[in-house]
Amino acid sequence: MSWGVISEMGPVAIRTSDFAQSVQDAQQILGLRETHRDGGVSYLAAADVHHELSYIESDIDGVESLGLIAGNGDALKEIRKRVEHEGFRIVSEKPARDGVEDGFTFVGPEGFAFEISIGLGREKAPAKGFGPQRYGHFNFHPQDHHGMVDFLQRVLDFRVSDVIGTGGSAGYFLRCNTEHHGIAVLKGRGTLHHHAWQVQDVTDLTKIGDRMHALGRELLWGPVRHGAGNNIACYYLEHSGNVVELYADMEQIYNDDREPVVWEDGEVWWNQWNSYVPDGFRSHGLAPTDLARR
Template identity: 50%
Template sequence: MAFGVISEIGYISMQTSDIVASVQHATKILGLVETERSGNAVYMSSASKRHHDLVYIDAPQHGVGHIGLIASGPAALDTVRTRVRDAGYPIVSQTPLHPGVSDGFAFVGPENFMFEIYLQPETVDVTLGGFAPNHFGHVNLHPTDAGGMLRFFRDVLDFRISDAIGEDFAYFLRCNSEHHGIGIIKGRGWMHHHAWQLQSIAELGQVADRLQENGERLLMGITRHGAGRNLAAYYVEPTGAVVEIYTDMEHIYDDDRLPVQWDREGGDWATLWATYDFTEFRSHGLFPAREAIEAK
């Protein structure tokens, strides 16, 4: 149920200097499956069986490549093209960046984050392993200017505010009924985490077990957030980005529901079950890539 030009969150691409470690981590820990390998790019999917929910690009340095957003349809895609051009954001490609997509374009948005807006991708016939996320759910960005990033998503891409924290500190934004597809928290100018929906809290525990068996640990959780009401846990992947696994996210079916306002200092917006020192949690993230490297 989309109400604007964007219907859902599409994919995340990341440049990695150790593509073998990145792919192995995504398959063995998270449960993604490889759909295609072409040149310097590896395409991976969840149980959605889209051609790609995650793209790793072999590169000299780790960095966020593109954040993919699916347009509501051809007319919506044309509308976004016009809005992006009129807003003065540099267009880096007038055609889709990756296979499996019929139409789309890419541009550099606020704080050098790159975005691709495209039409619904094709699905692929892949065999999943014994576990896999339902789908790619959201990204959490920590821009230096939270208000500026909010205005970009709200005014150019039609996202709506579900919850707001403090005074120009954090916003959770939706493009459909799911509580948030984009999280914005004022910070260092990087992407903090990419997030994947699982079936149940039991599956969150199983991911934690696989981390432990691999000699790693959760960064935070399992906890229940106040904003979004989702059960969530977090760990750090080889690029330095954080991965969130979650379930039981709130859905909002009233398009005109007013944003819920939270006290920044109260902490309940972040966790209802325990008190955390967020110093370490927020010390992990991945900056936008210094140089755009095309998938080949």
Template identity: 40%
Template structure:
């Protein structure tokens, strides 16, 4: 585009790559319970997606349950270079000048604050007609990570990836967007580090109910929900996957088309921000998650 200046902006959340001590169980949970599709596997690693991409979720057999890295998409090579320039200025450690994941043509990876690894990459998508199953999510929507210094993590996401704060819960929890979705990354203040949950967009609230039905028929239960959040306004259900991370299935999330819309600020004592309907949060639900891999 003539006159366009690359600012180093992330355009969407691409995928989540996790290590798991039981690859077959993780695959079965994603495919049989959650309705995702396995696109490639070699017995050591599996690539999984909802509908339109080669992968939005990667599991690797390992001796630990952990978050390996988070993949973030940029819209062009120019935007990739602009992010890389900010990474260099910030002094962050680049761990690969090439993509660290298969099936990605162009990108680099680095370790950011608190040990989280980020894969930045460009992505080419072919047109794909969605063929929804009885449960299949539309796409990966967002991730929620724990931080010991949430304001610093907020500043990092803003300065390096051009995220914006949509909602702030007091001064220690932030919901941040990189496109029209209310949030692509949420940051929760915690004494522990880790990926708390990865979240997938459903077609409607009936899909959330069908997930609950499917779990019940397998002798399992939802960990929380259905609930309507205040921050984001989405209806959601949650369950715990085999490696200890939480999976959210949601619909009806707020969209924000004004990039400069100021953040809403919530009183953290007013639990309407997390549960509009009854203000309740299951005990221990925020304690789950998988720690970041040390590099």
């Protein structure tokens, strides 16, 4: 259920300087399947869709675009009208990747490119031994986080679920449907911090720790029980420098008009079990590519 022009989260596209390793990690650690390969682009998915993540072979590491699915063709037209009214540059008049019926890409605040689409192709997933159920959300750290939240509400109809802190450094969790958040916004260096994937239950979170251990690697953080969203989550670092989250038990909000939950300064919103956060956790992430200048 959604109320605005965006109905669900769409695919994330990432440029990677270690294409083979990025794809291998997505398959062997995260548990995605490669649905298609087109030259230097790998399309990957967990759900029964054409793709939820794409890696693009490159000489740089960076976030190419953040996908959002419009509710229908009329919603797609309305978003385009708003984008043009705001003066944001449209860099593609058609879908940038395969497997999408219609859409366009524009560069929003701080150089982040948003691909708005409809008609993401459906594709029956073969049986597999492990992996998430679907892609869920992303977390990013714009420099002007208040401005970014205003943009997400004004242009894309997102609603605020939780507010983190009451001072100038407040963060925000925003939703476009019943799931507690599709986008989290915290003040930072202007980077995408992580993309996140829903698993069936907490047992799947322990299994990813086992897979990391078998490869001689470690989880970055977790499992933890977040306060904002109430989900149980764990994180690992991928080769591009981006963080990947797996989560279960996310809060669902069925009251469209629910007032935001406000976490006062000093309240431990990031973990209900303890206040520990690994050193440097928020220093990871990917800056936008130079799509805005093409």
